[in-house]
Amino acid sequence: EIPRMDLNAMEENYRQKNRTCFILGASGETGKALLKEIVERNIFSKITLIGRRQLTFEDKAYENLVQNVVDFEKLDEYAEAFQGHDVGYCCLGTTKAKAGAEGFVRVDHDYVLKSAELAKAGGCSHFHLESSKGADKTSSFLYLKTKGQVEAEIEDLGFERFSVYRPAVLLVDREESRPAEWVAQKFLGAFSSVFPTMSIPITVVARAMVVNTLKDGEKRVEILENKAICNLGDKK
Ligand code: NDP
Numbered sequence: 001e002i003p004r005m006d007l008n009a010m011e012e013n014y015r016q017k018n019r020t021c022f023i024l025g026a027s028g029e030t031g032k033a034l035l036k037e038i039v040e041r042n043i044f045s046k047i048t049l050i051g052r053r054q055l056t057f058e059d060k061a062y063e064n065l066v067q068n069v070v071d072f073e074k075l076d077e078y079a080e081a082f083q084g085h086d087v088g089y090c091c092l093g094t095t096k097a098k099a100g101a102e103g104f105v106r107v108d109h110d111y112v113l114k115s116a117e118l119a120k121a122g123g124c125s126h127f128h129l130e131s132s133k134g135a136d137k138t139s140s141f142l143y144l145k146t147k148g149q150v151e152a153e154i155e156d157l158g159f160e161r162f163s164v165y166r167p168a169v170l171l172v173d174r175e176e177s178r179p180a181e182w183v184a185q186k187f188l189g190a191f192s193s194v195f196p197t198m199s200i201p202i203t204v205v206a207r208a209m210v211v212n213t214l215k216d217g218e219k220r221v222e223i224l225e226n227k228a229i230c231n232l233g234d235k236k
Contacts, residue, residue: 010214025091033206083122125160208233
């Protein structure tokens with residue numbers, strides 16, 4: 001448990017370090033919530049979004065964001081975009097339904113791993129990866145296997161600190177329609193007090209990533225399962 005006062009003190013302490021960060025997937029549901037947390041808490045001296053398209057924001061609080069638009073198929077040509085960030089957050093991902101099996105692996109594995117490599121080479125010391133509950137490189141399910149593989153390969157890159165988040169079903173009012181997810185959410189949302197390990201609000205994931213950033217890492221590699229994410233992200 002981290003009381004509110006402590007969180008304020010941790011933010012202030014972190015601010016003094018003048019750290020910079022980048023976010024991959026800031027246009028996505030988790031990424032958007034994460035960006036909001038980061039902007040509101042004002043904990044970084046510079047925030048860079050790395051994505052495949054330029055984003056527009058109405059809010060004045062977002063006007064100092066730096067945006068690097070890259071071609072993920074040719075990331076090596078964009079190594080510069082990944083240089084000079086202390087902290088990296090990855091909320092990138094697609095689905096088999098959207099991109100096909102091959103497309104899914106390309107995004108959730110190839111783009112993510114390559115981005116992590118470039119970030120490491122560019123001086124990033126703390127890398128955060130949004131993975132998934134059940135991630136397991138030995139799984140026979142493509143989704144869980146891919147998530148597990150990319151976790152393991154990024155671990156091998158040797159970041160000073162590597163934080164893996166494994167949320168369960170994300171509860172969110174998604175802009176894009178995903179009927180199966182909608183049904184799962186209605187069900188799990190209604191029963192979230194009965195099955196606390198089966199779902200998690202997206203705002204809680206985002207907050208957990210930020211609170212964890214402010215904390216001193218005790219381990220070089222840490223894996224936060226759904227329950228740990230809930231505990232950490234439950235702070236005000
Ligand atoms: P979203 O689907 O809302 O957002 C995905 C992000 O990835 C967007 O920023 C999107 O950019 C980017 N992206 C997707 N495809 C491409 C591509 N081909 N090239 C470049 N960028 C791309 O993500 P969520 O917040 O729902 O999920 C985040 C992560 O959490 C994913 O890895 C997901 O697998 C994982 N997860 C999801 C769960 C769930 O219940 N949904 C449960 C557990 C984990 P653009 O806006 O340009 O498309």
